[in-house]
Amino acid sequence: MKKIITLAMVLLLGAFLAACGSTNADKGSEEVTIGYFPNINHVAGMVAEEKDLYTETLPDGTEVNYQYFPDGSAFMTALETGDIQAGIVGPGPAMNHFTSGAEVSIVAAGSTGGTVIMARPDANIDSPEDLAGKTFISPRVGCTHDVQFEALMKDEYGLTSDRVNGEMKHVTGKPATYSNMFDTGNIDVATVPEPWASFIEEEGTAEVLVDTPDVAYGETLPAAVFVTSNELIENDPELVQSIVDAHKKATEFIQDNPDEAKTIAINKIKEITDQELSASVIDRAWDRITFTYDVSEEVLQEFANSSHDLGFLDEQPDLTGLVDKSFIE
Incomplete structure (x- = not known):
């Protein structure tokens, strides 16, 4: 399995940089790239990579790559350009790009709280x-x-x-x-x-x-969501289902094996960022986070409404069509 890690990923937990990937039409030689941030709300991405879960659900012969991102804007740009096919990002960037006309869908959650x-x-x-x-x-x-x-x-x-x-x-x-x-x-x-x-x-x-x-929306708002492009959903829904199935497996692994998942998180964050978090910090943070793939469009809309009420968004947002739960049901 190929991993792509850029030289800029050092020093801080938030300093993550993207690489590249592609998808071919030939299913026998498909290449899928998954993006995520190496932080505590994105543990499902780390577990899926460490446990090689995508190769279990994707068609035989699929090459799986991973990219690590510095911020949501870079992630969403990579998704829109096809450099990645899916992955985990904060709800804000997903909503903002959607309301700006991007053809993207939230197909699962990653976690809530934190x-x-x-x-x-x-x-x-x-x-x-x-x-x-x-x-x-x-x-x-x-x-x-x-x-x-x-x-x-x-x-x-x-x-x-x-x-x-x-x-x-x-x-x-x-x-x-x-x-x-x-x-x-x-x-x-x-x-x-x-x-x-x-x-x-x-x-x-x-x-x-x-x-x-x-905190407002503290336990209900997804702190991370799993997204993909509408183009991929339309052209290859079976591939999207395979990708989401791996994400669901990773989430269920975290729920069933929290101690091992914590160890994976500590090691993966250190590998990518060169910073090691103590077990006590991870334990305390874990208690404030729920790892789930279920996502509520209603909560996302309420959160977007609050952004508008506070003046962060100029226009009243309409998130109708952003969430597609068909792949997790």
Whole structure:
């Protein structure tokens, strides 16, 4: 099995780069490339690769490649250009590209949960009501974790960010830097994806203010989704079914063998990023994540509506047709 790993994949958990792949019309010499990010919500991709699950479900003779990505935009571009045939990505990029006219479908989920709101211990924050005038950080403006935090604050506490002339100051930065920023006092609050929330807890630089179940869409919104192109669905639905079957096998393996799946995640993340997460960090992060392939179009639409209500999307989104559950039913 061929793996494609670029030289830029070092240093940080979020620094992942893509390679390339293709699909041939001749089923006997087919080549399928699967993309994912080496992070905790994409463990199904790591398990499928480590356990060689795609070769179990794809037609005999199929060559399977893997690509690792730095961000959702790069992933979706690779999907649209045919450099990859399917894989795991965050729901935001999938929805954004769909509403921009991309012919893509979400055919399964990857996981749910994993977003945590954390506060600096000496910032005089006892509850979210104390965040007026405080500085919070998110990975990017309007990203999944940003929307989850701002929807919670607006809907439950009537607080908004300075992006819309609100009371909270918003900055952006990589989650790997949050622990140091808490330690130096540069931020008061962060909306943190796992495993960085568990890493920060272990470092002791911040405390949990709002845990995953109480964040907006915390346990229902897919933190990762499995996508493919509409062209592949139309031209070769049997191939898509074989691809999704392998993803389902990987998800069921994680559910049935969590300890082995954790070991695979630690080793694969280290192999790709040259960073090793401790077993205690993985254990804590695991408790906040549910690995599932079931996906709800209704929850995705509600999340998209929140993005619009917060002003991250100019137009009211319509996700009708984005989710195709026929391959998991």
